[in-house]
Amino acid sequence: MRKTVYYIVLPLMAIFAASCGNKTTQEGSSESTEAPQSMVKDASDYDPSRGEGKYTAENVILGATLDGAMAEAGSKIQGVKCSSCHKLTDEKLVGPGWKGVTERRKPEWILNFITNPDPMIDKDPEVQAQLELCLVRMPNQNLQDQEARSVLEFMRKNDGVK
Amino acid sequence: MRSRIIMSMSFVCLLAMLYSCKPKNAGTAVSGDAAAKTYVAPGKYDEFYNFVSGGFSGQMSAYGLPSGRLLRVIPVFSVDPEKGWGYSEETKPMLMTSHGFVPWDDLHHPEMSQTNGEVDGRWVFGNANNTPRVARIDLTTFRTAEIIELPNSGGNHSSPFITENTEYVVAGTRFSVPADNSNGDVPINSYKENFKGHLSFISVDKTSGAMDVAFQIQCPGVNFDLSHAGKGKSHGWFFFSCYNTEQANSLLEVNASQKDKDFIMAVNWKKAEEYIKAGKARKVPARYAHNVYDEKTHTAKHEIRKEVLILDAKELKDLCYMIPCPKSPHGCDVDPTGEYIVGSGKLAALIPVFSFDKLQKAIADKSFDGEYDGIPVVKYESALYGEVKKPGLGPLHTEFDANGNAYTSFFVSSEIVKWNIKDLKVLDRVPTYYSVGHLCVPGGDSKKPFGKYLIAYNKITKDRYLPTGPELAQSAQLFDISGDKMQLILDFPTIGEPHYAQAAPAALINNNNQVKIFKIDENAHPYVAKGEGESKVVRDGNKVHVYMTAVRSHFSPDNIEGIRMGDEVYFHVTNLEQDWDVPHGFGVKGANNAELLIMPGETTTLKWSPDRVGMFPMYCTDFCSALHQEMQGYVRVSPAGSKVPLSFTLGGNSTQPAK
Numbered sequence: 001m002r003k004t005v006y007y008i009v010l011p012l013m014a015i016f017a018a019s020c021g022n023k024t025t026q027e028g029s030s031e032s033t034e035a036p037q038s039m040v041k042d043a044s045d046y047d048p049s050r051g052e053g054k055y056t057a058e059n060v061i062l063g064a065t066l067d068g069a070m071a072e073a074g075s076k077i078q079g080v081k082c083s084s085c086h087k088l089t090d091e092k093l094v095g096p097g098w099k100g101v102t103e104r105r106k107p108e109w110i111l112n113f114i115t116n117p118d119p120m121i122d123k124d125p126e127v128q129a130q131l132e133l134c135l136v137r138m139p140n141q142n143l144q145d146q147e148a149r150s151v152l153e154f155m156r157k158n159d160g161v162k
Numbered sequence: 163m164r165s166r167i168i169m170s171m172s173f174v175c176l177l178a179m180l181y182s183c184k185p186k187n188a189g190t191a192v193s194g195d196a197a198a199k200t201y202v203a204p205g206k207y208d209e210f211y212n213f214v215s216g217g218f219s220g221q222m223s224a225y226g227l228p229s230g231r232l233l234r235v236i237p238v239f240s241v242d243p244e245k246g247w248g249y250s251e252e253t254k255p256m257l258m259t260s261h262g263f264v265p266w267d268d269l270h271h272p273e274m275s276q277t278n279g280e281v282d283g284r285w286v287f288g289n290a291n292n293t294p295r296v297a298r299i300d301l302t303t304f305r306t307a308e309i310i311e312l313p314n315s316g317g318n319h320s321s322p323f324i325t326e327n328t329e330y331v332v333a334g335t336r337f338s339v340p341a342d343n344s345n346g347d348v349p350i351n352s353y354k355e356n357f358k359g360h361l362s363f364i365s366v367d368k369t370s371g372a373m374d375v376a377f378q379i380q381c382p383g384v385n386f387d388l389s390h391a392g393k394g395k396s397h398g399w400f401f402f403s404c405y406n407t408e409q410a411n412s413l414l415e416v417n418a419s420q421k422d423k424d425f426i427m428a429v430n431w432k433k434a435e436e437y438i439k440a441g442k443a444r445k446v447p448a449r450y451a452h453n454v455y456d457e458k459t460h461t462a463k464h465e466i467r468k469e470v471l472i473l474d475a476k477e478l479k480d481l482c483y484m485i486p487c488p489k490s491p492h493g494c495d496v497d498p499t500g501e502y503i504v505g506s507g508k509l510a511a512l513i514p515v516f517s518f519d520k521l522q523k524a525i526a527d528k529s530f531d532g533e534y535d536g537i538p539v540v541k542y543e544s545a546l547y548g549e550v551k552k553p554g555l556g557p558l559h560t561e562f563d564a565n566g567n568a569y570t571s572f573f574v575s576s577e578i579v580k581w582n583i584k585d586l587k588v589l590d591r592v593p594t595y596y597s598v599g600h601l602c603v604p605g606g607d608s609k610k611p612f613g614k615y616l617i618a619y620n621k622i623t624k625d626r627y628l629p630t631g632p633e634l635a636q637s638a639q640l641f642d643i644s645g646d647k648m649q650l651i652l653d654f655p656t657i658g659e660p661h662y663a664q665a666a667p668a669a670l671i672n673n674n675n676q677v678k679i680f681k682i683d684e685n686a687h688p689y690v691a692k693g694e695g696e697s698k699v700v701r702d703g704n705k706v707h708v709y710m711t712a713v714r715s716h717f718s719p720d721n722i723e724g725i726r727m728g729d730e731v732y733f734h735v736t737n738l739e740q741d742w743d744v745p746h747g748f749g750v751k752g753a754n755n756a757e758l759l760i761m762p763g764e765t766t767t768l769k770w771s772p773d774r775v776g777m778f779p780m781y782c783t784d785f786c787s788a789l790h791q792e793m794q795g796y797v798r799v800s801p802a803g804s805k806v807p808l809s810f811t812l813g814g815n816s817t818q819p820a821k
Contacts, residue, residue, distance in 0.1 A: 079692075079693040079694075080683070080692045080693040080738070081693070081740060083693055084713035085713065085714075093813075094713075094714070094716070094789075135788040136714050136715060136788060136789055137787070139713075139744060140740065140741040141739070142681070142740035142741065
């Protein structure tokens with residue numbers, strides 16, 4: 001609940017923060033521990049084709065053909081962490097269907113989005129448009145690197161890569 | 163406690179009239195910069211965690227300091243419907259005892275684990291006073307991980323205090339009682355003959371924290387009160403205050419206050435370990451519960467243990483010594499060096515400070531003044547370092563800072579007094595509002611106090627907050643002790659009745675691998691559904707198991723038909739989320755116990771016995787997303803013997819037969 005409110009208010013706050021600079025706010029309470037930084041950073045350096053996260057065109061390498069074992073592992077993870085909200089067809093459930101996603105999005109964008117959704121939901125214009133339709137922020141399902149890669153391979157299989 | 167307080171009020175009034183230091187005016191005590199000192203800006207964290215006993219609520223609470231903001235109520239010894247504690251099938255075993263299910267107890271003293279005498283931020287222990295138990299709370303989850311019951315005990319007040327490497331959590335019995343395996347059906351006035359006081363030493367596994375009643379020491383029948391372990395040079399010893407050494411069994415208010423001096427009992431627990439190795443302990447039949455919560459199966463296990471190891475203080479010499487201490491001592495506190503032991507006689511007008519070195523010499527020289535029920539009594543002067551003269555009235559409890567100062571709470575004169583341990587001179591005094599019981603300095607009973615603040619936990623609230631009928635918020639007060647003079651900077655209300663509390667720098671705990679989610683792939687609950695593909699409904703006679711998943715923003719399944727009157731339905735709800743702070747709730751109409759609150763990756767079970775035929779809505783009770791209000795479903799209940807097939811669906815509008 002708290003979060004939903006946050007996500008409406010935070011972008012506004014970010015605009016404020018940007019114009020005010022990073023002024024020190026502590027008046028009296030001397031050594032209060034720093035809270036984690038806001039999830040929202042400056043949106044101007046956002047690259048909508050790559051997304052935001054550790055994946056780039058350089059460090060994501062796809063095989064010419066499908067890695068069947070990896071896709072199988074990805075299918076299992078999809079069953080636990082993804083299938084509640086995404087169908088494998090193009091039909092929307094909670095979120096959009098997966099059919100064709102690997103053709104619409106670059107692999108690094110997909111990997112960044114499924115491992116680092118929160119900043120991208122705040123910044124990516126297309127994700128924001130999608131949020132207006134779905135009204136549910138895609139949760140961070142804590143995919144490890146290898147798990148995320150396996151899910152991507154399963155998406156490729158779902159899109160007909162042999 | 164309250165009744166005791168009220169009974170002693172006439173005494174209080176008399177003394178207060180004679181005494182000039184009573185609080186006069188609440189308004190005069192606060193100076194101008196108090197707000198700045200306690201202000202923690204929105205979005206900023208507090209500097210300290212403060213773990214405060216919830217008293218008769220049976221729970222423990224975590225506050226942030228210096229703001230006094232309540233961060234969490236940790237359910238321990240009482241059911242908590244907000245979190246399903248004691249209501250979900252998984253947590254019910256945690257509240258089982260040898261007397262069966264106990265839904266409400268009384269928690270007095272939190273004690274944080276230590277390594278080398280310093281607070282390590284791993285666990286905090288708490289005591290159940292009424293049905294004697296000790297709980298271990300895991301500070302990575304802020305949940306009660308383990309509860310162990312104490313045999314041969316009644317009123318587990320002298321508890322839970324720890325040794326400097328958390329080797330033992332120690333618990334002395336307040337009420338002496340006939341031992342569990344003896345005949346307890348004896349005249350109450352045979353107290354002196356039949357009643358015994360047992361001190362429990364609970365071992366704590368260094369890695370897992372697992373607790374075990376390692377041994378008990380059987381002592382003469384008296385009332386044991388607060389205690390503390392030696393540290394540094396006095397590591398290996400434990401010091402317990404005792405009152406009612408008159409061995410009265412009725413009207414203790416008068417009859418247990420006859421003697422000028424009661425005792426602090428010094429126990430050489432290293433010697434106890436030697437005696438056990440030498441085979442001097444007896445295995446005695448007993449019956450006590452041991453309950454452990456497993457974070458992998460998300461389920462608690464309850465077992466009854468049937469034996470305990472007993473050492474007899476009367477038979478085994480060199481184990482226990484009595485040190486005379488004025489007037490029904492309550493607090494028994496050891497300074498950071500381990501040399502000074504401070505006794506606080508709650509009816510006394512002075513504070514005796516004992517020296518560990520002098521005590522050792524007195525024992526070596528046999529400087530004794532006879533025996534008390536077979537236990538040598540050390541001569542008062544031979545163990546005494548000195549007395550703090552005229553400190554106030556009714557000292558209760560003392561904690562320490564890192565600069566050689568002690569802070570003692572005075573219930574009767576309602577004040578905190580700062581004094582120097584070396585020269586025993588009073589340095590400062592401040593009034594409290596009203597009638598302080600325990601106090602707390604962060605790390606104040608360890609070898610390395612963090613100082614900076616002192617919190618007074620008051621017994622009487624009266625006019626400190628807006629009135630709320632006859633029952634008022636409990637009252638804690640925060641003092642800045644960084645300067646020479648103590649300064650009151652904040653009042654904050656607490657839950658239950660705050661007895662003891664402990665505090666530690668936030669970094670010790672929030673950098674201690676805080677659990678944010680439970681990993682779904684490590685979930686070993688027998689009824690987990692890892693993904694919607696595994697959600698199902700299974701009938702087993704009149705038991706129906708619903709393997710249900712929750713994710714923003716639906717349950718799977720969300721329509722269930724074929725439930726019949728007389729069924730016991732178990733909703734095993736797995737939260738599929740893997741993101742911090744996204745719990746789901748679960749409620750179903752007519753549930754006679756409570757709701758569920760399920761953390762990400764966790765499985766939790768609600769047992770539900772429908773009481774009538776009809777349609778029963780169920781829904782998510784914890785706001786989870788913009789579509790939270792859509793997170794709902796129905797259970798159809800048919801008459802006993804109905805032919806409606808068991809079915810479960812999600813997203814369809816037709817009934818499909820169960821596989």
